[in-house]
Amino acid sequence: MAHLLFKDVNKVYPNGYHAVHDFNMEIKDGEFICLVGDSGCGKSTTLRMIAGLEEITSGEFYIDGVLANQMSSRDRGIAMVFQSYALYPHLTVYENLGFGLTLEGIDADVIDEKVKQTAKILGLTDYLERFPRNLSGGQCQRVAVGRALIRKVKIFLMDEPLSNLDAKQRVTMRSEIKQIHRSVGATTIYVTHDQTEAMTMSDRIVVMKSGGYVQQIGTPYELYFYPRNIFVAGFIGEPPMNFIKSTVSGGKIKAGELELDLTPVVKDVKALEGKQVAFAFRPEAIKLSAPAKGSKAEGGYELESVVDLTELLGDMTNVYANVGNVNVILKVNPHHTPEMGSRFKFFVPYSAAYVFDCETELAVESDLKRH
């Protein structure tokens, strides 16, 4: 296990491209951290700086309190798993797992024990004599994880390790990697563009935006219920959060015929006067009946929409609808799916309503507890 500390870490590539801006973070021993964001936002660059494969342009990076900017990759106590499994095709699973240890000149007996132990953890015991070409994608990825695991490192680095797998295998491997992490305990930094992967696996998530800017660092719960800005609010959650943009007048916004009083949701509604804001709510947060009235946190907005399209998923129905000339997605119980073309009334509890300042993109301060 290892403790990592980043202080104003920046990466500027030799061609002048500034790929990571002022990365600041402390990672505790044994944490599972996901770096998430769209392609090109600097996730791999950050991972490669941790691995020592990419030079840190400015700032400081510490491993267990030791400045590691100039430390060689070998001395960092890391193992990396990539998207391409990078297995040796002419070696068996057994040989692939033991390869690194063989290179280090470790005794064959010790290697044998470690290979068998690792194969057991990963459910590969019955496949040890097979060659990679005779394995499924998921099994290959398990061997790749096993090669990293066998080395008993302090830090695990994974770069989109599941993107070559089909959807079902991804879900299985997701929980397997999580279980391995729980039993091994190495500090793990995991890069993905898939917010579901990040939400389900991480202790904490780092959301990055193109240009290499960190948007928010927090637990999955914090990011989902307390997004700092519009980007995080829209990135975390599937289908994404709905936004209705409008200018505040008299503490209210208008969208088409719709009028919404922001007073119950924001702390200081006067400060928003004349500003462009985004009123937001998650598709799954809506209610079909009015929330109990009473205290500030209990009531809600009543909205009316016109249903464009419905998609039955089984557990839920996605409803694509139009509210005050804005397209929204709502998730409803499939037994209460509205007819396409019909008018559909729904409620957004105050506790599930967000307001963002469109200029700063930041969440407007609210006293509401998101429950």
Ligand code: ADP
């Ligand atoms: P991600 O992993 O989030 O997809 P990367 O860290 O791979 O993003 O890349 C971040 C940005 O840095 C991208 O715009 C990419 O084109 C750029 N980049 C990556 N490697 C180099 C390089 N060697 N020289 C110049 N720019 C690079």
